Amino acid sequence: MQKLIESKIMRALVEFDMIQDGDKILIGLSGGKDSLLLTYALTILQKRLAKNFSLVALTIDPNFDENFQSNAAKLTEFCKSLDIQHKIHSVDIAGVIREQGKNPCFTCAYFRRAAVNRIANELGANKVAYAHHLDDAVETFLMSLLSSGQLTTFQPKTFLSRTNVTVIRPLIYLREFEIENFIAEKNFDVLKSPCPIDGTTNRQTIKNLIVELGKTFPDLFDHLTAAMRKNSIGELWDAPKTRKQMRETYFSYVHKS
Secondary structure: OHHHHHHHHHHHHHOOOOOOOOOOEEEEEEOOOOHHHHHHHHHHHHHHHHOOOEEEEEEEEEEOOOOOOHHHOOHHHHHOOOOOOEEEEOOOOHHHHHHHOOOOHHHHHHHHHHHHHHHHHOOOEEEEEEEOOOHHHHHHHHHHHHHOOOOOOOOOOOEEEEOOOOEEEOOOOOOOHHHHHHHHHHHHHOOOOOOOOOOOOOOHHHHHHHHHHHHHHHOOHHHHHHHHOHHHOOOOOOOOOOOHHHHHHHHHOOOOO
16 A cells, blocks of 8 residues: 555544444445545555454445446455455435435435444444545535535544444545545546436535635645634634523613613
């Protein structure tokens, strides 16, 4: 494994204390470049680290493409070469989207996560590893600001009390281009996303926006990364007061003494 890739993954593992002895980690393996690297890296580190943990990979078939499972057989072979178990589980997310007609990205993410957490419990896995990287975190941060007015993004490590599963994201310090370069060097067979709206989502719009703004503000990505830290908060307005909280002050303005 390239030293840069390994050092950034190690930083994430150590800083957020992601792996403990006895962990059984379920890897979310979509077949995309990010999850292929995650799966490969964890199997390498499993042999090198002074931590005793086990791995199993899971691929969710969202029923977007009738040929998905036959294509996903490549992932089974990939996992076999790494000496880890691989499971493919079908969830009719496409059907739910057709029936509900709601935001397809939200629906897909919700049902995919629910299935992964349920299967983690069934397999006795106490942790789920996702392949989100630094670009994903920055895009989520900016998308949240623009769409909801909130400064928030996903955490590198999150305990889910409802399912008793801890989500870890070991690639959180890797840039997307670093992953692309590594996958190209290794010549891994990347599975094409079955998502029917791939490349046209709000996330893609944000990704494109960051690239365009970066042409004018070269340090934009680094500044957005820094802004995600809690210690980056500067001077912000107080939270808005309620009518009850402002009542006394209000009357001091409208009633003469």
